[in-house]
Amino acid sequence: MSRSGWIWTALMVVAGIYLLVRLATGGMGLVYVQDQPVEVQEPGQESWSRAVGVDPKRQGEAGVRVSWSRTVGTWLAALFTLCILSFLYGDNPLYKLAEAVFVGVSAGYWMVVGFWTGIVQNLFSKLAPDLIRSSLLPGLPESQDQELIYLFPLLLSVLMLMRLSPVGGWISRWALAFFIGATAGIRLLGYLQSDFLRQIQSTILPLVVVGSQGFDFSASLQNLTIVVGVLSCLTYFFFSIEHKGVVGGVSRLGIWFLMITFGAGFGYTVMGRIALMAQRLEFLADDWLWVIDPASRRLGM
Amino acid sequence: MKRTLPLLIAAVTGFVLIGAHFVPYTQSWGEEAMIWFDILAAIAFILGGANLVRLNLQKISDRRAGWGYAAVTVIAFFLTLVVGMAKMGVHPSAQFPQFAWSGDYVQEGSSFWFIYQYAFYPLGATMFALLACFIASAAFRAFRAKNTEAIILLSTAFIVLVGRTYAGTALTGWMPEALQFDNLTGTIMNVFNLAGNRAITIGIGLGVVSLSLKILLGVDRSYLGTEE
Known part of the structure; x- marks a missing residue:
């Protein structure tokens, strides 16, 4: 092992011992929560409680307990933070691991956000409002009627997904063209108004x-x-x-x-x-x- | 069919939306188009996710260098996806307890919230924080006060950096009020920076308008790709 390797190993061992001692004495990284009952607004329905994070100094109060899942989460977040910061020393396996996790998690995160906010709220709730109201979005207004015009963005979505198909991938250009054309049309007027005319107006x-x-x-x-x-x-x-x-x-x-x-x-x-x-x-x-x-x-x- | 129709779709969509803006009955079309835009953006995320999985699975199956990290990426992706789509650990909303799926997908304490709070946020924030060191290091190597322009840029950056800290206020407290770094930073931001940014914004506005027209008129076809 090189001298640099020995130094890093020694540092890691010292840091590990320090963390173990601090953890054994219960002096770090613990997350405390308090269970609060949720007031269900529907009579006769079973209620539940939700854990709300509280300051550690409130330990010992009624209902305040250590949340092991959040404690593990805090440790995980700290280790991820250290892994990314380790890049300051140079590219290393820990950084690469954290980077790989970040790529996967962020792709999954944005896909989930896109699904619940873009597809469910904007598309499914317009195409099948009754079904969505009785399952995913009970708060959907009763005034929301079925809007069959939304079959068109559904069609465009299917066309866009054709890009994944081994043949006929070029069909996805139609959806892309709509996307680009709509953006160009809306942005043209928007930028003329806000970035051009309004800025000139503010300069007079x-x-x-x-x-x-x-x-x-x-x-x-x-x-x-x-x-x-x-x-x-x-x-x-x-x-x-x-x-x-x-x-x-x-x-x-x-x-x-x-x-x-x-x-x-x-x-x-x-x-x-x-x-x-x-x-x-x-x-x-x-x-x-x-x-x-x-x-x-x-x-x- | 492969190139002409997309050009036609882009032109018709764009010009119809421009025209609709000037007719009172059709002014809401733009807002409607933005909702469709959001739907397609959500679909684009699916496309992006599918491409990510395809590329990483290919890397794993070819046993290319770093395939282990590719496996970590795929596992992290599917874990986040399943947890978020299935609303794992999400309680029903208090208003509609009889609907099992009515809870918010980012509800505090849910598995998806856990992933956001303890993986996505710390990883992303630290990545961006890391840039502080690289920006400082690059600036130290690249910025040289060789001419008037460089001196102006460096002095402004220094004043703005120091002026927003307690050190700036403490170090220049003895100077006339207008020259104290915190006040000077305010003047720079509200007058000089405003003027420069306004000119840049006007330039951007004109650039966007000309690019939009080029796309709608079919002069710029780069979005169609190069393959026939």
């Missing part, structure tokens, strides 16, 4: 702002900067004129505005990712290892 600002206390220099400068910024950026985007002389100067100003925009965008993206990383580290240290307690969830334990 008063360059001299007069408030209740007279001339407002700050607001006027702000509006002037926005108008000049938008116009100079648009000049930079306009490639039908050579960027020389005045046009060149204005487009250079546009580049500076764009650089500020990209810099701000970059800063925000990094901040967002760092926030996510902090969240994951907080999960490991707070929910799993119990070494920090920012929300005082284990105060007095």
